[in-house]
Amino acid sequence: DTAVSQTPKYLVTQMGNDKSIKCEQNLGHDTMYWYKQDSKKFLKIMFSYNNKELIINETVPNRFSPKSPDKAHLNLHINSLELGDSAVYFCASSQDSHTEAFFGQGTRLTVV
Amino acid sequence: GESVGLHLPTLSVQEGDNSIINCAYSNSASDYFIWYKQESGKGPQFIIDIRSNMDKRQGQRVTVLLNKTVKHLSLQIAATQPGDSAVYFCAERGSGTYKYIFGTGTRLKVLA
Numbered sequence: 001d002t003a004v005s006q007t008p009k010y011l012v013t014q015m016g017n018d019k020s021i022k023c024e025q026n027l028g029h030d031t032m033y034w035y036k037q038d039s040k041k042f043l044k045i046m047f048s049y050n051n052k053e054l055i056i057n058e059t060v061p062n063r064f065s066p067k068s069p070d071k072a073h074l075n076l077h078i079n080s081l082e083l084g085d086s087a088v089y090f091c092a093s094s095q096d097s098h099t100e101a102f103f104g105q106g107t108r109l110t111v112v
Numbered sequence: 113g114e115s116v117g118l119h120l121p122t123l124s125v126q127e128g129d130n131s132i133i134n135c136a137y138s139n140s141a142s143d144y145f146i147w148y149k150q151e152s153g154k155g156p157q158f159i160i161d162i163r164s165n166m167d168k169r170q171g172q173r174v175t176v177l178l179n180k181t182v183k184h185l186s187l188q189i190a191a192t193q194p195g196d197s198a199v200y201f202c203a204e205r206g207s208g209t210y211k212y213i214f215g216t217g218t219r220l221k222v223l224a
Contacts, residue, residue: 004155031210033210033212035214040120040216041120041150041199041216041217042214042216042217043156043201043214043217044214045211045212045213048210048211050210055210056209056210056211058211090155090156092155094210097205097208097209097210098144100146100158100161101146101158101212102158103148103155103156103157104155105153105154105155106153106154106155
């Protein structure tokens with residue numbers, strides 16, 4: 001069983017479109033994250049939610065809006081996609097702030 | 113600014129030899145450190161962690177060393193195998209925060 005699953009795995013879309021990436025974890029964790037990995041493999045945190053509440057928002061354009069309907073889900077909606085949004089987006093979860101984060105398989109977003 | 117490591121270097125190691133991957137971190141207040149392994153097309157996978165009240169921790173074929181004086185973290189892999197080929201990231205977490213800051217990673221290539 002996949003612990004942290006995100007869909008879709010690949011997403012190709014045109015500039016200006018709006019798209020969503022879904023994430024679900026079945027680990028019973030309280031905290032979920034979105035990370036962005038650029039072409040140089042650099043991983044940067046975007047958002048973190050703890051018990052459905054936003055606790056980290058790292059200078060991300062407001063075109064990006066996370067939504068956590070419940071503790072097991074953290075979706076990422078992106079409006080007006082730009083070329084620079086092309087990257088791999090990873091969802092992750094952790095039990096709390098004292099334990100490791102488990103990552104999903106990533107969503108490769110390509111904006112053309 | 114935040115920085116954990118500054119490069120994406122490549123380490124080439126002969127199969128069977130030991131590997132040492134290094135990481136410098138910048139936040140002296142960080143109290144939890146993790147090493148992740150990322151294989152091509154996959155999400156980061158937890159390898160081993162260490163808390164700031166320790167200076168060494170061992171797992172199966174892996175050892176993490178923490179030197180808080182010089183803010184340095186290393187991952188030692190014993191008897192490196194072809195399956196160890198991947199990009200390795202160190203990550204730090206500031207005390208009391210939910211934010212994992214990743215280094216830029218090291219690519220490990222295992223030569224047959």
